[in-house]
Amino acid sequence: MGLEEKLPAGVLLTTVEQVIGLARKSSVWPATFGLACCAIEMMATGDPRHDFSRWGMERASGSPRQADLMIVAGRVSQKMAPVLRQIYDQMASPKWVIAMGVCASSGGMFNNYAIVQGVDHIVPVDVYLPGCPPRPEMLLDAILKLHDKIQNTKLGVHRKREIEELEKARLRQLPLLDQPEVVS
Amino acid sequence: MLDFLNPIKGFGVAFHQMLSKTEVVEYPEVKKPTAPRFHGRHQLNRWPDGLEKCVGCELCAWACPADAIYVEGADNTEEERFSPGERYGRVYQINYLRCILCGLCIEACPTRALTMTNEYELADVSRESLIYTKEMLLAPLTEAMEAPPHQMRLGETEEDYYRLGAKSESKDGAK
Numbered sequence: 096m097g098l099e100e101k102l103p104a105g106v107l108l109t110t111v112e113q114v115i116g117l118a119r120k121s122s123v124w125p126a127t128f129g130l131a132c133c134a135i136e137m138m139a140t141g142d143p144r145h146d147f148s149r150w151g152m153e154r155a156s157g158s159p160r161q162a163d164l165m166i167v168a169g170r171v172s173q174k175m176a177p178v179l180r181q182i183y184d185q186m187a188s189p190k191w192v193i194a195m196g197v198c199a200s201s202g203g204m205f206n207n208y209a210i211v212q213g214v215d216h217i218v219p220v221d222v223y224l225p226g227c228p229p230r231p232e233m234l235l236d237a238i239l240k241l242h243d244k245i246q247n248t249k250l251g252v253h254r255k256r257e258i259e260e261l262e263k264a265r266l267r268q269l270p271l272l273d274q275p276e277v278v279s
Numbered sequence: 280m281l282d283f284l285n286p287i288k289g290f291g292v293a294f295h296q297m298l299s300k301t302e303v304v305e306y307p308e309v310k311k312p313t314a315p316r317f318h319g320r321h322q323l324n325r326w327p328d329g330l331e332k333c334v335g336c337e338l339c340a341w342a343c344p345a346d347a348i349y350v351e352g353a354d355n356t357e358e359e360r361f362s363p364g365e366r367y368g369r370v371y372q373i374n375y376l377r378c379i380l381c382g383l384c385i386e387a388c389p390t391r392a393l394t395m396t397n398e399y400e401l402a403d404v405s406r407e408s409l410i411y412t413k414e415m416l417l418a419p420l421t422e423a424m425e426a427p428p429h430q431m432r433l434g435e436t437e438e439d440y441y442r443l444g445a446k447s448e449s450k451d452g453a454k
Contacts, residue, residue, distance in 0.1 A: 143302040196347070201376035201406065204345035214378070215406070223409055224402040227379035230313075235306045237402035244404065274407070 097229070112253075113194070116246040119163070119189065122151030123238075124266070126162030126186060128179065131169030133196035133228040140231040147238065159185040166234075170198035171211040183218045191245065194220045195239055197227050295370045298447030318380040320398045321373055324391065324419045326440055328388040328432040331361050331417070336366035339384035339393055347377035348384060350396035364437035368392075371413035375401055390441070 099108055124177060125158060129137055138210075159182045171179055174193070183192070194214050195238050197203035200223045202212035221244060224237040249257050304311050313319070324332045335352025353369035361367035384393055403409050420426060432441050 144304055145306060149305075151301070161383055192395065197376055197379055200409075201324070201374070203377060206377050207402045213406070220400050222404055223376060223406060225375040225378065225409060226401065227381075230399060232310070233402065234397050237398045239307055240402050240404070 112248070112250050113246070114246055115250060119248070120150075120242040120266040123164045123191070123241070124162045125152055125155045125164045125166050125207065126159045126182065127157060127168070128165055128174065128182065129168045130171060130197065131196075133168035133199070136228045136231055137166055137168045137195060137234060139216065142231075145231040145235060147235065148205050150238065150242070151229060152238070155217045159183075162186055163189065164191045164193065166193045166195050167199040167214045167218075167220075168195040168228075170205055170210055171214055171217070173211060176211050176217050182219050187246070189219045191241055192218050193222045193224060193234075193241060195224045195234060195237070196229055197225050199224060203227060281420055307338075311436050313399065315397070317395075317397045317399070318382050319396050320375075320401060320411075321378075321384070321416055322394055322396050323368075323371065325418050325420070325424060326363065326396060326433060327423060327443070329420055329429070330363055330431065330440075333368040333371065334362055334364055334390055334392070334431045335366045336389065338387040338389060342381060342383045342387035344381065344403060345377045345379050347374045347379075348372070349374075360430060361427040363431050363440040368413065371416060373416060375409045376406060377431050385415070391454065 102108070113180075127134070127137060129135075137155075139145065143151065152164075155159075159165075163186070164187065165183060167179065183190070192214070194200040196220050198205060198210065200220075202210050205225075206212070211217065222235060222237045222241045226233050229237075248254065248260070322354070326332060335350060337350045337352065340346075340348040340350050349370065349372040350368055353367045354360060355365060355367055381397070382395060385395055388394075401409070415431035431437075432444060
């Protein structure tokens with residue numbers, strides 16, 4: 096067929112997207128955004144027992160310009176929302192967001208005027224992680240699911256097309272209540 | 280006296296750590312079991328014949344401090360029976376982006392229909408996918424069970440079902 100047939104044994108071919116995906120996911124530097132009790136569990140994820148440095152994530156810091164991943168851990172108050180957005184804007188692209196815990200994901204049990212009902216009102220969220228607070232294994236699980244997403248991210252023109260399609264799908268999406276019921 | 284050895288003593292700590300066993304639990308490959316009563320994902324239980332235990336009373340929804348549970352009950356009929364007794368839970372949804380896994384719903388449930396499992400890997404990429412429906416929450420059927428709707432097989436009335444545990448207890452000679 097193509098090039099694969101003419102290669103000597105022991106040579107593996109892959110795509111540029113896959114190589115870059117592997118490079119990106121192998122050291123995702125988190126910018127911690129600990130706002131409440133979830134932050135304690137996020138710290139625990141870096142401890143020797145759970146140890147997210149196994150995926151090159153040990154450099155968790157509060158410096159957004161050197162970070163790829165924002166882990167929003169805790170309830171975001173209305174007053175904190177512009178700060179959160181600014182931190183997100185300061186991060187260099189490509190960047191990802193994990194909404195850790197129910198408060199960051201949807202407001203959780205704080206259904207009131209003081210708390211933003213989910214950080215996806217402010218920044219695009221890649222992985223939602225329920226739990227109150229989620230145990231460190233749950234955060235690791237969310238990070239691994241994010242790794243999967245990063246690995247399969249497209250590049251260049253493909254990425255632009257993908258974003259366009261996603262945007263179109265989002266615009267067409269009905270509110271949850273109006274969505275047709277899925278019969279299994 | 281041997282003060283000049285102090286810097287080397289400092290290295291001793293590092294070398295000692297190099298030889299000690301690591302603490303790391305290699306998470307995705309090795310999953311250390313949680314505490315047996317860990318509050319994880321919910322499960323809607325069934326009677327031994329496959330009928331649902333949920334009677335659609337909404338007490339769990341009332342008990343929920345985060346308003347994460349949505350229940351719509353409906354009447355059982357003789358042709359379509361999902362649970363022993365009058366009513367069953369027609370729609371049952373738990374929004375895991377609200378649920379704080381506190382277990383108050385489990386305490387409120389009068390038929391022990393709702394319990395919690397130890398499963399905790401819930402992360403997902405969209406809000407919609409984290410609203411778990413009844414199909415996702417129902418306990419899997421075992422061999423002796425048959426998917427409802429079907430007739431009551433373990434007794435004439437719902438009371439017979441509720442006393443199933445008591446009967447086996449008296450057989451065992453306890454109490």
